[in-house]
Amino acid sequence: MNVTVLGTGGTIASTDRDTGAVPTERGSALVEDVPALADYGDVSAEQVAQVPSYEMTAETLETVGERVAELDADSETDAVVVTHGTDTMEETAYYLDATLQPDTPVLLTGAQRRPDERSSDGPANLVTAFAAARAFADGGHGGTYVAFDEAVHSARFATKYHTSALDAFSSPGVGPVATHDRNGIRILRRPASETAHIPDGTLDPTVFVVGSGAGVDDRLGEAAIEAGADGLVVNGTGLGNVTASLGEFVESTVRDGTPVVVTSRCVAGRTSPVYGGSGGGETLRAAGALFAEDLSAGKTRLKLALALSKYGENGDDGDGGENDGRDGALRGLFDG
Incomplete structure (x- = not known):
């Protein structure tokens, strides 16, 4: 060998x-x-x-x-x-x-x-x-x-x-x-790649991680957008929930065309959009946020950057058009 x-x-x-x-x-x-x-x-x-x-x-x-x-x-x-x-x-x-x-x-x-x-x-x-x-x-x-x-x-x-x-x-x-x-x-189980394949991707897109927790507002998120973020990972609590202030920020950010993926700061278990209210996971899902299931915030940041480089960053679906193609591809990667 x-x-x-x-x-x-x-x-x-x-x-x-x-x-x-x-x-x-x-x-x-x-x-x-x-x-x-x-x-x-x-x-x-x-x-x-x-x-x-x-x-x-x-x-x-x-x-x-x-x-x-x-x-x-x-x-x-x-x-x-x-x-x-x-x-x-x-x-x-x-x-x-x-x-x-x-x-x-x-x-x-x-x-x-x-x-x-x-x-x-x-x-x-x-x-x-x-x-x-x-x-x-x-x-x-x-x-x-x-x-x-x-x-x-x-x-x-x-x-x-x-x-x-x-x-x-x-x-x-x-x-x-x-x-x-x-x-x-x-x-113990068949060794194989268990990761979604994103060939030909690069880490050129800018993706920031914003964490939620008791008393966290939207200022770090707003700073990330002002710094030119192409996408955001929001590291939420529990099943994938955030504070009301951060939740309202996520809704407006997705509406403005910047993709947001929600993860959980819990070490084990996966995200699941269940709760309503301004920062509840179901509210974020309805607004267009994506969920990373059990993928950590660090890995999700890499995955989103690779995906954006392949399918188009904010305002570009990869073919010079609208975001529909990009958003469909991202949803397939994160929710498929």
Whole structure:
């Protein structure tokens, strides 16, 4: 098996410095420090970025995506492992799956403890990623996954739910695709891309996330529109509800032609437009707002940006006409 490791930085590659921990180790060094990886096949390593994942930009995401696409098209590559910071790992995984839906298994992994900390988890997570890569490649399974703490999560559902615990990732509502133990990989459900495919999309459109909560008014939303937002994600409460002030803002924003997608700040469960009133989900749905079901606000922001780049931003349905074509395509993606 031929595996290419793409290094991007993150805690797995960071060491402590006077001003705080920063990525200093390259992907090739991470591989060399875990001799057991050679048992899984021929390994090569490339560096495509060297940043903490909270500094991931749209340009960096697209650079990673371009290289993964090239490797996916290369018949000599059996699997790709991306070393990455945990803060935005789930977003990079989702972006890769949405834009590429690779035939080659792509595994993202990282660490909660640096190489220079006691009991660093990076080496064990790399072994899990490689074990899953081989098992998935042998089974002819493509897609994008997060491999962490002896579990493998689908990009669609992977969520970092804990700031510091070693088992930082979960898949609320569905559980992991596979687990890893001394006997190898145990597949729990068929590995595959579980993400809506949006090929040829870019992150050029501007999409902001506005959160709701007790006492929140419409000022951040208005600021987002004034800043040139092409679309908005409103991270609501419960089933997808917002304050009355924010609800009235959502109604007027949709009416003016800017798409709004409602998510929930709850970690598990999906949105459901039930309640009336100025900020109730049913009122927002009737006004034309879209709902993200159980997709997080971060992933929804990426999905909306990709969709707008493909189907047209505010005032353009992609063919120079009205918004009807764009809005129908968005509704199909979010409500289909």
